[in-house]
Amino acid sequence: MMRNIALIDVNNFYVSCERVFNPSIKDKPVIVLSNNDGCVISRSNEAKALGIKMGEPWFKCQDLVKKYDIQGLSSNYALYADMSNRVMSILSDFSPHQEVYSIDECFLDLTGFEKKNLVEYSQEMRGRIFKWTGLPVCVGVGSTKTLAKLANHIAKKNSQFDGVCNLNVLTEDQLNSLFGNIDVGDVWGVGRRLASQLKALGINTVLDLKKADSEYVRQQFSIVMAKIVSELNGNVCIELEEIAPPRKQILSSRSFGYPVRDYHSLAESITLYMSRAAEKLRSQESLASVVQVYIRTSPFKLNEPQYSNGMTIPLPSPSDDTRQLVKTALWGLKHLYKRDFNYAKAGVSLSELIPKKLIQFDMFESAQSASRSASLMSTIDRINSKMGRGRIKLASEGFSRPWKMKQENQSQRYTTNWSGLISVK
């Protein structure tokens, strides 16, 4: 049976979130910056038209910024996450089968909805999302996730589609003429590297890739590429994942706002990052068996001495206790740290994660101490979730955070903070 899979994607998501609460930037070139105000990660159509590139370092954009009065905003993840939840919740009403694929995208399985006109149904989604959140979205429909992605791309690029493209109602000829005009690099899963390798073999367009011989592709590239080709031909190889599997690894790292030289600042930042990682670990009810820590100087400062090092430390027994995880990470840091370097970034990761309920007691830890740890952690998590992140924290996090990241132009948390609400323009 022909599947109908929809991919809904918010246009220029972060920029669009900012515009909902600040209409004065509605028709202006606007961009949102990565953490630390480092790189461009979201652009309005106006900014794209002026030649601002995705991923470009902010300081390199300054000529264009001054010339055209481009608004550069620090990222505001509290706002984006909340807006994302609203969009996903609205979309969940349109199908019983939803996969939240990223902060601004989800797949819906519309198979079995054929008695409806799916283009009209998709327009209904767009209308409701715009009315209830102020965000513009495009919808692509196809018989596989790869085709739905492609359909969405077509809807975004061609205004005559009015934001919705259903490939399943097009003829073979119509499909071929569309696919013949789309660069192979626009296919989901084909990045810069693979695109250039494909082109070297004469596979330049989506149509070329769709028609490519499956065995040839598998042998020249990989099983992944073979699946992509198969999906382009309408065979489902990538299933909808309605229930997000638990993370296999949890990372927390950040660049510093200023170069850091002293051990204590590094230790404070590592404490903070590990505390965040441990919260995420507990929220998915896992325990970590391995802790990793790393620090490094800036690879972009070519005239400064470089140092980058990390350490992997197995835990005596799997844990989700912030105190133990931090202690382990700091033990690692002590061994990694070298004086007289300008550190630019530090990070931690938790891996070899196992479901908490599968774990047996550690023979060296009493049941009583395990349950004390669990109730302390869950109490801290409850307080922090109610009273605000970081309300209760380890003292080794410090209080001044002179290394904290730069965010010089951040909007209010309009939807998640009372004082942000009051300042809506």
Added chain:
DNA sequence: TATCGTATCACAC
């Protein structure tokens, strides 16, 4: 010989 561990690459967003 099959499997493991790990580094590296590639990709998404």
Added chain:
DNA sequence: CTAACGGTGTGATACGATA
């Protein structure tokens, strides 16, 4: 004003070590 370049996660592959 300075100076300044993200973060999180997955999977494939290559390759030497190990059982």
